[in-house]
Amino acid sequence: MTDTPAPLRILMVDDESRILRALKALLREYTTFSTTNPLEAAALAKQHDVDVVICDQRMPEKVGVDVLREIKETHPRALRILLTGYSDLKAVLGSVNEGEVFRFVNKPWNNTELRDLVASAGQIAREAPVIARDVLPQAEHDRARTQVGVLVIEDDTAVQQRLREILQPYYKVNFANNAERALQIMEQNETGVVISETEAGRSDLTALLKALKLHHPHIATVVVTERANAATAIELINEGQVYRMLIKPVRMGTCRLSVDSAIGRYWQLKQNPQAARRFVAAAPNAESSTSALRLPAALLNRIRSLPGRLLGTMRA
């Protein structure tokens, strides 16, 4: 006799009550809670022990990124979805770097896709263990950074030099100026953090980053880019689950902080591979994808067969 699991509990936050009613009707098979007041969202999430939070970005009292960041701290078990009608870059960057959202969804949404997304997010929230904090205790961190490789993919020699100065003294860093070279390095070294531009030379790197995350979700990717645009950034969240997104010029402090916690994230996922499900990327959407270049099959195969031993996965 198996118990049917209790329906998922979903919290919805939007200042437009008609959006809430629409979502409630769409997700009527689940237990839903909703509020038009973002200030009470975090308390509701905790009180009802919700599995998934769907939150609007632009609300008069508080923006969605701030709501989600608060929930990430007070009720980390819930997976967070940002639902927005207009995506300015600031909001998108905030949703990665601060809110660590699971998905970024644009209004008007697609009912089937949103329903499927909520179902899978809810399941992950219930089954996958939570990593409380990415920052490791000092001793453990020191051990991690001497073992875990940091790979920088960047073809601009000036930026490479700058990153070398910032990173070399603290981490095991390798540099690659294209996808081919990056894979060679990953085939030979345990790589936990990938720092990458969105393009090198004239080739698009986002396809590589997405494929890498799709097949090896425990690797933390930090995107460092000059030409930030909201659409690419959203794609990198949903299909690349980037860990952090930094805008050039790179500042030493931010960069070190990001790499430190990225190493912490990787290190903990290595010991707790089940938790990696929380950071699983969506399969690329052929229709909406803006990355003009598909990854060559040969490269894709090499990504798929990257040795688990070197990546720290503990597959049976």
Added chain:
Amino acid sequence: MLTIILVLLLAVCAGLGYELMRTRRQMLVLRAGHAESEDELKRLQASQSQVIHTTKLASLGQMVAGVAHEINTPLGFVKSNVEVVGDLLDDYRKLVKQYDAAVQICLQPVDLIFNADKASLDKLVKHVEEARRKLFEARAAVEKSPLLKDAKELLGDASEGLAQLSSLVLNLKGFSRVDRDGMDTMDLNEGIESALMIAQHQLRDRVKVVKQLQALPKVRCMPSQMNQVFLNLITNAAQAIDGDGTLTIASKAEGGQVQLDFTDTGCGIPDDVLPKIFDPFFTTKPVGEGTGLGLSIVHKIVKGHGGTIKVRTTPRKGTTFSVSLPVNGSGATAADA
């Protein structure tokens, strides 16, 4: 004597001829110069209309971004509701089908009763009792079902959303005046409302808008240009406010003039900047963010309509732009923008 006169005459002629040649040469030089300055003028005019066109495109881009945001929210729930109502109706149909099945079960024994013996009659009673229970349940399910009420509510929201969307489109049409250009009479309050709608995405999270709009006589003007003026002043106010603040827009009519005040609680304009704000290409915004043309075009349009624009500002307190326009701007030679 005669020879002397002749020589003198010749000399004069030669002098005159020389003079004539010089004048002609000068004239040629002048003509060339004139042609050059005419070319220069044409080039300047072309680049100015290019610039005005670019600003128009920039405000179009701003408009699209603003409107996209305003449209996507109602579009989000209208689209979802319409689909969900379809699902709800399917669910309701299932309930009705179950009810129908129950009715059929109830009807079966009726035929049997008429030609039944004593023993089977007892069985029939049991069957009827069971059937009655089923029918009762099915009917209760139909009656208690919230499906129709929910569907109706969702459709109600959807139709409100559609009303929102059509008023947005109407506003947009009113703003751009795509259907009629040129001189017209216009209620400037309406222009302010539509410009506010367009600038909504820059205001909504942080800038509170206070409207003190009095009834105004219709003003003879070029409505699309007026709207550009309003959008520019509202956008500037929004950008002058760092964080939270208030934008107050007041309008009133007085002695054949309409006066519009745009007051923000922003950073104000420093004394050394103030004299230059209406100069073309003057901007305090970082490279790439402002064209430096906004206020110069505002100035040009207001002047072109025979109006005036005044600024009062206190650094760190805020700024008021006061636009004054003649109601009957018949002599207006509106700016060629």
